[in-house]
Amino acid sequence: MLVVMLFLIILLTSDYSKVHADQIQLRAFKHQRVNCNERTVLQCNSSSLMPLNGVKVFWKKLEEKDFECDPTSSNIPPGFECNYTREALTLTISNPTPANMGTYFCCLQMDSGHAKENINVSIGECTGEFSNQMAGPKQIQCSFNGVYPKAIINWFHYDNNLTANSTITSLLNSDGTFNITSVLNIQDDQKRYNCSLWSLEQGRYLNQEIEVPHHADSSPSSRVRTQHCLSWTLILLSLMFSLRACSFL
Structure with a gap:
């Protein structure tokens, strides 16, 4: 009898908990x-x-x-x-x-x-922040930082795809976003280029237009030559003024 009572108590307690749950x-x-x-x-x-x-x-x-x-x-x-x-x-x-x-x-x-x-x-999509700069003589760099999902960068001049003349790096951030940077080697005298972020998942472009600064065409060696020419010009002018002053004495 005692065993039966204990069994009933356990059974009722179990059912009570189940009902409450x-x-x-x-x-x-x-x-x-x-x-x-x-x-x-x-x-x-x-x-x-x-x-x-x-x-x-x-x-x-x-x-x-x-x-x-x-x-x-x-x-x-x-x-x-x-x-x-x-x-x-x-x-x-x-x-x-x-x-x-x-x-x-x-x-x-x-x-x-x-x-x-x-x-x-x-x-959803993280558009991130865009920046660009001259990476060197005849080199343009553009970056998209904090973007998601993963993407690639393509370069265009109007309809002309220049991506083959570029290099790209992609870094994964701790928050799951990506920093994507590409450097384009300029092979002509065009001033405007389009840096386009292509989302692999979204299947669409985020376009940014870049204008090359006028001084970007000058290589370091050409700038040095220009400085030398200016120096010699100043020296010749100084000599001319000195000779002219001596002629009046």
Whole structure:
């Protein structure tokens, strides 16, 4: 008889916990595409048929086992904020980058049960920052820093593709973006060129026009020769003035 009573107590306790666990529900949009560098809030809506006493809420990330954002903790991951009300759990990504992509779990845990829901986060295009300069005599350099997804640089003069006369380097940053730089060897006297970033995933160009400075055509040796000519001219003028002054004496 005692054994039967113990079995019934265990069975009822198990069923009670299962019922309570089923009464906790979390709902969220499972797939969210966020804009690069634009503050974003992930949200899980919560509901329960029972008072949530002693509840623990937190966020986890599938790809990072040490990631945990707990609203009650002071140890919040850098660049994130998390909050909880009886209706919702929110995770704010202050400055989303490709490194923030992945699967996030909003978790609700209590003695009588637990619930979790996942949100898969992807990120849109990062346009980055453009810059250009003269890399040397007859060489133009253009750079796109902080771009995503990975891309290549093509060079054009109107419809003439000059990419074969260039070199390109691509570096991966810690935030998942790329720094892409290309140097074009100029082989004519044209002044305007187009540095075009071709996105391999997006399948489109981001065009930047570059104008070669007038002094860029002068090589170091030609500038030295020009300086020498000016020096000799000044010397000859000085001699002429000296001779002229002597003739009046």
